[in-house]
Amino acid sequence: MEAILEETLKNLGMSSSSDNPDPIICNHCGNEREQIQIEHPFKKDEMRWVPIVCPCVQKQMEEQKRLQEFYEKRAKINRALKLSSSMDDIKSMTFENFKMRKGSETTLEEVKDAVANFEERKKLGVFIFGETGNGKSHCTAAGGNELIQKGYAVIFITEKDLLSRLAATKNYNNTESFNEIMSACLEADLLIWDDFMSSQRLANEEKDWIFQIINGRERANKPIWATSNLTPDEFKADATAYKLDDKGRTWWRLMANMNCIYNRATNYRKALAMARALDITVDEYDAGNR
Structure with missing residues (x-):
């Protein structure tokens, strides 16, 4: 022996x-x-x-590990992109073509900081609220695109699209399963939730889905960037917190992990339309309505 x-x-x-x-x-x-x-x-x-182990073998093993991690990350990114809404529009949104307007300064500064310090911030997200059409979605999408270029898996989805797709999984012939959508929302490095709180009435089932995502990402130490058309008064109102559940737990769980920014810029689409009607520039229209 x-x-x-x-x-x-x-x-x-x-x-x-x-x-x-x-x-x-x-x-x-x-x-x-x-x-x-x-x-x-x-x-x-x-x-x-x-x-x-010979250095050449060690180097080969490290390279194989890097390749495996790369392919796993790419698969994760692709799953996230598959879930995202209107990807053709989102991909074109950058910080370079973001139209800076009076009142958007803090929003842009916060999103850029969230990109630059993504790892350090961990689950600390961003909640940007303000008038519709004032650049909230563009700014967060631009930040998300930069993170995708750095190798992070990012989902950009509107609340309406998210809830509709989760509901559609009840159809037997639906191509997406509930677990696939929910897992993607929980596993992505960043979830950009556009038009948060835009639903007028939420079914109890929808409230539960929202809580699952917010709670799951908090437990996983992963951030959410949310945009909302809430006014400052609505943002402060108890009724807003209780809209998601009768105790306000979902709202305050989200807010506890957010830097909240009020985007004071006005509706760019409205300003553009009015400027064209008056045959003046957008800047001239904005200056006359301050």
Whole structure:
């Protein structure tokens, strides 16, 4: 038995000598492998030489690990992008083509900080509220696109689209399952929730879905960036918190993990339409309505 074990150890690379190690050549690069002495597993009073992993093999293993992580991350990103709403429109939104208007300064600054310090912020998200059409969606989408370029999985989805797709999973011929959608919302590195609280009436089932996502991401230490057309008065009102559940737990669970920003900019689409009607620039229209 001892002879069999010794032969097995030798086949694994352990030297048969306690003094001078038998040279071992790497099968990949042809160089001699470095060896170290360790205690014999059966003869405690003896030391034997064993080879360590050749640097070329170590490098190959690290490269394979990087490739595996890369493919896993790409698959995760693709799953997230598949769930996102209106991807063609979203992809075109950048910080460079964001139309900076008076009142949007804090919004842009906060989103850029959230991108630059994404890892450090952990679950700390952003809640941007204000008038419709004032650049909230564009700004968050621009930040999400930058994070995608850095290798993060980002979902950008409107509340209406999210709830509709979850409800549609009840249809037997639906191509998406409830678990696929919910898992994507929970596993993505970032969930950008556009038009949050835009639903006029929420069924109890929908309230439960919203809570599952918010609670799940909090537990996973992952952020949500939400945009909303709430007014400052609505944002402060108890009625808003109780809209998601009768105790306000969902609202306050979300708010506890948010930097809340009031985007004071006005509706750009309205300003653009009025400027065209008056044959003036948007800046001139804004200046006359301040």
